[in-house]
Amino acid sequence: MQQFPHDTIVVLDFGAQYSQLIARRVREMHVYSQIVPYTTSAEALKAMQPKGIIFSGGPASVRAEGSPRPDQGVYSLGIPILGICYGLQVMSIQNGGSVERPDKREYGFADLNVLNPASALLKGIGQNSRLWMSHGDSVSALPAGFEHTGSTENCSYTVIENKEKQFYGVQFHPEVVHTTEGKTFLENFVLGICKAQPNWDMGSFIANAIEEIRTKVGDKQVLCGLSGGVDSAVAAVLIHKAIGDQLVCVFVNNGLLRKGEAEMVLKLFRDNYKIRLQYANAEEAFLSALAGVSEPEAKRKIIGKVFIDTFYSEARKAGEISFLAQGTLYPDVIESKSPSGGPSATIKSHHNVGGLPEDLKWDLLEPLRELFKDEVRALGRELGLPEVLVTRHPFPGPGLGVRCVGEVTKERLDTLRDVDAIFIDEIRKAGLYHDIWQALACLLPVKSVGVQGDERTYEEVCSLRAVTSEDAMTADWFRFPADVLQRAASRICNEVSGVNRVLYDITSKPPGTIEWE
Structure with missing residues (x-):
């Protein structure tokens, strides 16, 4: 584990797809964050001297036998803890509460009902703030010493806390952009409750x-x-x-x-x-x-x-x-x-x-x-x-080997190099390069019939792809002006021998990955 001479927030990872995003959000506050396994002992956590600990979400059901549990000793360290989704549920169970699978589950948007505006975690959070939910289980009974400070239509215990022990839990995901005031929730915990100093750059x-x-x-x-x-x-x-x-x-x-x-x-x-x-x-x-x-x-x-x-x-x-x-x-x-x-x-x-x-x-x-x-x-x-x-766009270590979909040959690579160069050139000419996280071209293992110079052709197909992203963990396809794609496609078909059809990939991540392979 890498150590830094700065205030640190530890993210205890229960296997959530968003664990890295939690750490990223903390770093955006200029506070160092580090992800460690949920199996990390309380003694090891104490040795790291974190200002706070965040329990991530996770794919498991906390009610299932053998589901992940942190060291029980973590609750005796005197360090503030924020549990997110699964993290809230495991904190509740380990402190004497109950979790059940309710009749109505929550996936997607929900509106927060603030029950205690004086809560340090809810400082500056508006009534009916939009949250992003993704859970089947819910807390059904609070542990002793906890109170619930926020709820939604289908979840009574959306925000809970034990003010004395500085344990907090949220059933939603404050780290994702869909939670409109997620940044405020996390800042309230990291900077307010944990009093971490923003001195990491x-x-x-x-x-x-x-x-x-x-x-x-x-x-x-x-x-x-x-x-x-x-x-x-x-x-x-x-x-x-x-x-x-x-x-x-x-x-x-x-x-x-x-x-x-x-x-x-x-x-x-x-x-x-x-x-x-x-x-x-x-x-x-x-x-x-x-x-x-x-x-x-x-x-x-x-x-x-x-x-x-x-x-x-x-x-x-x-x-x-x-x-x-x-x-x-x-x-x-x-x-x-x-x-x-x-x-x-x-x-x-x-x-x-x-x-x-x-x-x-x-x-x-x-x-x-x-x-x-x-x-x-x-x-x-x-x-x-x-x-x-x-500012160069990311490029995979295996290079064009994973953009030359199917078998890799020098001839196909040379074709792909020309396609890629034209696509990037047109993006730069349009002044869009820095609006895009990553742009790439792939040569596909299929051929299509075309007409070039009044002759029938049977040539290869290429796919263009451009995405926006913050950190490549998720990505959305870039909405090009139609004329940019038209110019790129026209140049590729006219200037690159062996290609007669150009596609544009509008798949987001998830469900796709940024690269084809």
């Missing part, structure tokens, strides 16, 4: 991270893979700031890069930043390993393995290497496995965590592991990286 993160990197690395060498994306670039510059030429960066041209990517990376990091950079052109090795493979997870694992094999080869040229640095972020970890040890499900393996061999020869160094994407961008600005790099 990227400047303080840098100072602490540099100290940790130097302590961990000592006089040893670190190998870092550069991709040209924001994450690896920020990680490399941060590590270089900490240990200088002990960092050896390797840029692997895997043949899965965007148009002009290799030239850009070499110029920026070798020429401008004077970072020790080794260039490995491994395009043939990657494409040979991917030949005939179309299953997404298999492609990711193959790309990860060849990437590591290439690193081993480059490492021998750099001398003795002890650490492998990666730009792994919180969402990367969450979507690969629960970082808390909680019962959340795997969505997909990430190249930074899913493709590593068990006998990895180096220790991992992941200085961005606790950060969300927008925090990494802020960190990059603090480190002086150029804005054009800091």
